[in-house]
Amino acid sequence: MMASIRRIKLGSQGLEVSAQGLGCMGMAAYGSLRPEEEMIDLIHHSINTGITFLDTSDFYGPHTNEILLGKALKEGMREKVELASKFGNIILDGKWVIRGDPAYVRAACEASLKRLQLDCVDLYYQLRVETQVPIEVTMGELKKLVEEGKIKYIGLSEASASTIRRAHAVHPITAVQLEWSLWSRDAEEDIIPTCRELGIGIVAYSPLGRGFLSSGPKLLESFSENDRRKTHPRFQPENVEHNKRIFERISEISTRKGCTPAQLALAWVHHQGNDVCPIPGTTKIENFNQNIGALSVKLMPEEMVELESLALDVKGDRYPSLTHTWKYADTPDPSTWNGQ
Incomplete structure (x- = not known):
């Protein structure tokens, strides 16, 4: 079965990953910790199946997700995977704080490596862009970590087109x-064309709409009391009532295609190009196996058009506040940086 999972080149620096990844956030986020043994079994199942691109962050848990991956990647598993982690987000006095200053970048990387029980992480992202620190300054420290062998490739998450260009000029973004x-x-409109112009790979998170595109409104019944999705505009009752029509249409098309709604939604992302790797997350082997089926779903141009018309009808923003998205992810001119 390993040979059935195709591989793609991510970016222009030599990183090769499975065409679909595994987002690990849900194993230690969305309100509850999952049984460790079950999650390690899932991670091993993923690797043995050929889905070897694993995505974590120091923010997931926080910290517990990286510790879990560290335990799962013992005993000969490390060399089989492409492991991505992230830095930049912390919770301070109950508030979400973003940091990109050099001292923090280094401290965060070294702490992640310790939790992961590794000497090097394959892909290291800035999870969100700090708007008070020039991106050139953050990238300068990341470049040093590459030179020291602590990270192999650099990534950005939710960065604006101008930030991506400025970062890429300091060190190639993978x-x-x-x-x-x-x-x-x-x-x-802007981010994806910029990535393609610069030869930067695209990793699609939440390709299943945080579960809504696979389960529809019934997803909300499974939310735990402190599930963060409860605060998202698209999951508010008035918007769910509207957005369920999108799920219903996806369900109709998937029935016609002989696949599940999740497989159809994932297949749409795969059809965006060989420079795109979706990283659906799950905590269940059954759902993981279903997600793999998306790689076999072929969509005709007219089906792509039919599916794409649905996105025009979504009600509600992606996040409660768009402050921490690429729309506000520009940084100051480096000449203004005084090191504080």
Whole structure:
């Protein structure tokens, strides 16, 4: 079965990954910790199946997700995977704070490596862009970490086109992670063309609309009390009532195609190009196996058009506040940086 998962080149620096990845955030986020043994079994199942591109962050948990991956990648598993982690987000006095200053970048990387029980991480993203620190300054420290062998490739997440260009001028960016799915297409206007112009790979997070494109409104019944999705505009009752029509249309088309809604939604992302790697997350082997089926779904041009018309009808923003998205991810001119 390993041979059935195709491989793609991510970016222009030599990183090769499985064409679909595994987002690990849900194993230690969305309100509850999952049984560790079950999650390690899932990670091993993923690797043995050929889905070897694993995505984590120091922010997931926080920290517990990286510790989980560290335990899962013992005993000969490390060399089989392409591991991505992230830095930049912390919770301070109950508030979401973003940092990109050099001292923090280094401290965060070294702490992640310790939790992951590794000497090097394959792809290291800035999870969100700090708007008070010039991106050139953040990239300067990341470049040093590459030179020291602590990270192999550099990525950005939710960065604006101008930030991507400025970062890429300091050191090549291998991948930009952004939300891209049938109901989140705002990056197509500027961000994705910029990545393609510069030869940067695209990693699509939440390709299943945080679960809505696979389960529809019934997803909300499974939310735990402190599930962060409860605060998202698209999951508010008035918007769910509207957005369920999108899911219903996806369900109709998937029935016609002989696949599940999740497979159809994922297949749409795969059909965006060989420079795109979606990273659906799950905590269940059954759902993981279903997601792999998306790689076999072929969509005709007229089906792509039919699906793409659905995204025009989405109600509600992606996040409660767009402050921490690429729309506000520009940084100051480096000449203004005084090191504080």
